[in-house]
Amino acid sequence: MTDKVEPLELARGVYWVGVIDWNLRDFHGYVTPKGTTYNAYLIVDEKITLVDTVKAEFSAEMLKRISQIVDPAKIDHVIVNHVEMDHSGSLPAIMTAAPDATIYCSKNGKDGLHLHYKAYGCEDWDIEVVKTGSELSLGSKTLMFIEATMLHWPDSMHTYIKEDKILLSSDAFGQHIATSKPFDDEVEDVMAEAAEYYANILMPFGRVILKYIDTVKELGIDINMIAPGHGIIWRQDPAKIIEAYGRWARGETNKKVLIIYDTMWGSTHIMANSILEGIKAAGVEVKLLNIRKNDLSSIITEVLEAPVIIVGSPTLNNGIFPSVSELLTYLKGLHPKGKQAVAFGSYGWGGGAVKAVEKELEMAGFELIEPGLQIRYRPDEEGIAACLQLGERIAGFVQ
Numbered sequence: 001m002t003d004k005v006e007p008l009e010l011a012r013g014v015y016w017v018g019v020i021d022w023n024l025r026d027f028h029g030y031v032t033p034k035g036t037t038y039n040a041y042l043i044v045d046e047k048i049t050l051v052d053t054v055k056a057e058f059s060a061e062m063l064k065r066i067s068q069i070v071d072p073a074k075i076d077h078v079i080v081n082h083v084e085m086d087h088s089g090s091l092p093a094i095m096t097a098a099p100d101a102t103i104y105c106s107k108n109g110k111d112g113l114h115l116h117y118k119a120y121g122c123e124d125w126d127i128e129v130v131k132t133g134s135e136l137s138l139g140s141k142t143l144m145f146i147e148a149t150m151l152h153w154p155d156s157m158h159t160y161i162k163e164d165k166i167l168l169s170s171d172a173f174g175q176h177i178a179t180s181k182p183f184d185d186e187v188e189d190v191m192a193e194a195a196e197y198y199a200n201i202l203m204p205f206g207r208v209i210l211k212y213i214d215t216v217k218e219l220g221i222d223i224n225m226i227a228p229g230h231g232i233i234w235r236q237d238p239a240k241i242i243e244a245y246g247r248w249a250r251g252e253t254n255k256k257v258l259i260i261y262d263t264m265w266g267s268t269h270i271m272a273n274s275i276l277e278g279i280k281a282a283g284v285e286v287k288l289l290n291i292r293k294n295d296l297s298s299i300i301t302e303v304l305e306a307p308v309i310i311v312g313s314p315t316l317n318n319g320i321f322p323s324v325s326e327l328l329t330y331l332k333g334l335h336p337k338g339k340q341a342v343a344f345g346s347y348g349w350g351g352g353a354v355k356a357v358e359k360e361l362e363m364a365g366f367e368l369i370e371p372g373l374q375i376r377y378r379p380d381e382e383g384i385a386a387c388l389q390l391g392e393r394i395a396g397f398v399q
């Protein structure tokens with residue numbers, strides 16, 4: 001915990017009271033080389049309102065930050081936009097400090113809180129359920145709630161401060177960046193981090209996102225600032241991140257092919273390189289990623305922008321090489337929309353990996369555009385020619 005903790009005023013009476021997790025490198029499996037933040041917001045009006053909290057281990061730091069603005073015992077309302085514990089983990093500490101506070105959350109949020117915080121006496125908490133369009137007057141400011149069911153949990157909702165036109169968007173529009181500069185115009189590569197976050201957390205929910213964007217339009221709300229649950233706050237150009245979400249949700253991609261593979265003795269690697277040469281020769285952009293030399297989180301971000309992926313695995317014990325299986329398992333859950341794929345790999349005797357990769361790719365929602373290519377042991381000239389030709393044919397699909 002830091003000794004001096006400054007709150008940050010986003011608008012008159014609206015403060016950031018979250019914490020910066022500089023040293024986080026793994027967010028439930030998502031690799032976070034830049035750390036992250038857990039953003040919580042305090043609104044000081046006739047009613048004192050806290051929107052979201054932080055991971056439990058940072059409770060004391062958040063309370064200290066709040067204390068510099070107001071005595072935490074004076075908190076009247078706590079808005080729980082999302083039950084996941086990186087945002088609700090300090091709720092027990094807040095409810096200990098302000099036991100009479102009223103909690104506002106979605107219907108699924110109330111159920112979720114009971115499933116997480118029984119041991120902390122949540123039966124005694126005053127929990128009010130709100131819906132899309134519900135309003136809560138704080139005095140001079142008004143909060144409006146927007147349910148964001150399955151974006152990305154059943155309980156997810158967003159809070160809009162009407163007078164300040166600030167959307168507190170929980171896990172939507174976030175990025176895993178720890179930074180002392182909190183705004184989009186102060187930090188480089190924010191869009192790249194936002195894309196990685198979208199690819200790893202929100203990719204399965206494209207349809208929900210498009211519906212959410214429509215709801216926001218129907219509500220006719222003006223957005224001056226989007227303050228998400230992680231990372232920087234979008235103040236310069238909040239429309240930019242909403243547009244990007246629309247693009248990603250619709251599955252719009254660049255004209256690029258991605259070759260993702262692993263290899264034990266280099267034969268599948270030779271195949272990968274030869275397929276790459278074929279694609280390159282046809283004038284199409286292509287990128288090669290060895291699975292064990294790249295983390296899954298960044299591979300998935302590349303998948304987000306590619307219309308076609310080519311997945312290579314050697315046969316190991318009649319089946320898929322484990323690192324390739326891990327990628328395919330992750331892809332099955334993320335289920336990207338409207339993408340095409342091809343499988344390839346080297347084998348020694350009975351084979352098996354290529355067929356198994358094809359099956360997994362289909363289960364992950366990919367359309368197979370070419371029969372998988374398998375080559376026995378090291379590719380000879382003929383094998384290399386087959387790879388080059390496969391590359392050229394694949395390039396034809398993205399031109």
Ligand SMILES: Cc1cc2nc3c(=O)[nH]c(=O)nc-3n(C[C@H](O)[C@H](O)[C@H](O)COP(=O)(O)O)c2cc1C
Nearest residue numbers: 263264265266267268314317318347348349350351
């Ligand atoms: C531990 C091990 C298990 C293997 N199991 C099989 C197998 O069950 N079936 C098969 O066809 N080849 C099997 N092979 C042979 C490899 O698939 C073959 O050597 C292939 O060329 C390796 O490709 P790579 O150089 O890209 O790793 C195995 C190889 C190793 C090292």
Ligand SMILES: [Fe+2]
Nearest residue numbers: 082084152171
């Ligand atoms: Fe979450």
Ligand SMILES: [Fe+2]
Nearest residue numbers: 084086171229
């Ligand atoms: Fe989160």
